[in-house]
Amino acid sequence: MMTCVSDGSIRTPRRSHDERAAAFAVVYREWYPLILTTCERRLGDHAAAEDAAAEVFRIAWQKLPDGVGPTLPWLYGVVRNVIGSEYRRTGRAAALVQRAEGEGLVAAQPDDPRGFEVRLALARLRPIERELLFMTYWEELTPAEVAAILKIPVTSVWMRLTRAREALKKQLDRATPATGTISGAEVDA
Amino acid sequence: MTDELERDLRAANPVRSRRTDPLSARAEAELADLLASAPVVPIESAPRKRSPLAWALAGAAALVVAALITVNSLNTPAAVIAALPELDAVPIDATLSEVLAEMSANARKLPGDTTLGQVIDSEAWYSEITVDEESTTFFVQPQLVHLEWRDDYTGFIETRAGEVRWGDPVSADGMAEPGELLSHYDFDEPGTFPPVFGDPPPDTAEGFSEYIRAANPEFDDDTETMLYFASLRDIRGFWPLTGPQAAGALDFIATLPDVELLGEVTDRVGRTGIALVTETKTHRQVLVFDRKTGQLISEETLYLGGIPDFDVPPGVMGFTAWEAAG
Secondary structure, X not given: OOEEOOOOOEEOOOOOHHHHHHHHHHHHHHHHHHHHHHHHHHXXXXXXXXXXXXXXXXXXXXXXXOOEOOOHHHHHXXXXXXXXXXXXXXXXXXXXXHHHXXXXXXHOOOOOHHHHHHHHHHHOOOHHHHHHHHHHHHOOOOHHHHHHHHOOOHHHHHHHHHHHHHHHHHHHHHOOOOOOOOOOOOOOO | OOOHXXXXXXXXXXXXXXXXXXXXXXXXXXXXXXXXXXOOOOHHHOOOOOOHHHHHHHHHHHHHHHHOOOOOOOOOOHHHHHOOOOOOOEOOOOOHHHHHHHHHHHHHOOOOOOOOOEEEEEEEEEOEEEEOOOOEEEEEOOEEEEEEEOOOOOEEEEEEEOOOOEEOOOOOOOOXXXXXXXXXXXXXXXXXXXXXXXXXXXXXXXXXXXXXXXXXXXXXXXOOHHHHHHHHHHHHOOOOOOHHHHHHHHHHHOOOOOOEEEEEEEOOOOOXXXXXXXXXXXXXXXXXXXXXXXXXXXXXXXXXXOOOOOOOOOEEEEEEEEOOOO
């Protein structure tokens, strides 16, 4: 028997291999698309994101104790480590990870002027503000999920989201019309 | 609630993958390969205790977002954050177990009726610090959070700016007019309001242990008390505890290790209470209880330092004060 709990994780009793495999499959099907999405957002490349997501779940399968399925916060922690390893593998210094994410964001296909303006404004936000907006609007995380990942109260998520939205509005108000180039983008990491 | 900014944000998402996508053929194949293989780490020997490094990383991530600190220079003067006073505790003539038992007994005398659907008012702040070449600004402006939800899990959360409590804003940039509406989120569809703990809290120590672990299945016998304190804070964020529920929470605290009695304090909104504290290597969490009712009235978090590459000096990072239930 499996029990879904409020943060979406799965609790299972002990534990034959088949039972454990069945529980893991449930978790995998539940979270894989989200983990792939967050990997792609960070790496800016779908194929690389598929590799990273595969590594995340390989680690989950190998490392998790029996009886308790991976929680979303746990998986996000593994994503951070895997992405960090990917940056190191490709020669990007860890200190530049956040800057690279911002640049990758702006470099994303500017197929419409408004979208480009918004991405440019996002890239100019502080990383902590950008992350909250990404998690909420691009990764479709609920406030409870964001709170669990960041280990803060849900009400704080709302407050900080308000701040991040205000910061984005300010950037958009300041923005000059997009030219379709990225040479002028100043990414504040 | 969807507004123009949200629509623009979602439309600007360049990522191809979506959370709602079905598994690709590659993902299905990888799952099959995993399940056909044996875990490398034996189940019984898998690590269960959070490592200090993991704690530090998690703490750093939480702090970075939790504090929303603007630091435009890595040379942040320690005095900037130190300007925010820590709670001044007066020792009391009782042991931790005695004061917990006393508050629990007081709480159990209070009404025990509980219903779904709650109104919660709280005041919270976080540090707002700007350090650059031209000026250094430090002030604390609380936000007033009004939260209402009903038994069908509809409701709303409204946030307004409070009065500046500490510091002196050099400019109006970043400061809201006290009383100004900062946000209003409606949850009109039944089932959409997002309490972390959706069921009413229990009223025994054992019940609280199960209640918290059900929402945090990664918790085990080695989980640090800090995380249980944080769970109690989250529960209080959505439930004004009845007397028996408050007693259950206190009885649960009495079972936890690494809890210290700080003493009697005056919380950030001027109320007297009993402060309990627990620490990790990098953080301290304080819970403040009303001695007469056993109700959790305030919480606050301090950064103690020690996280590599997190160049912010130790200090109080934020707090929440809940208005009395009812």
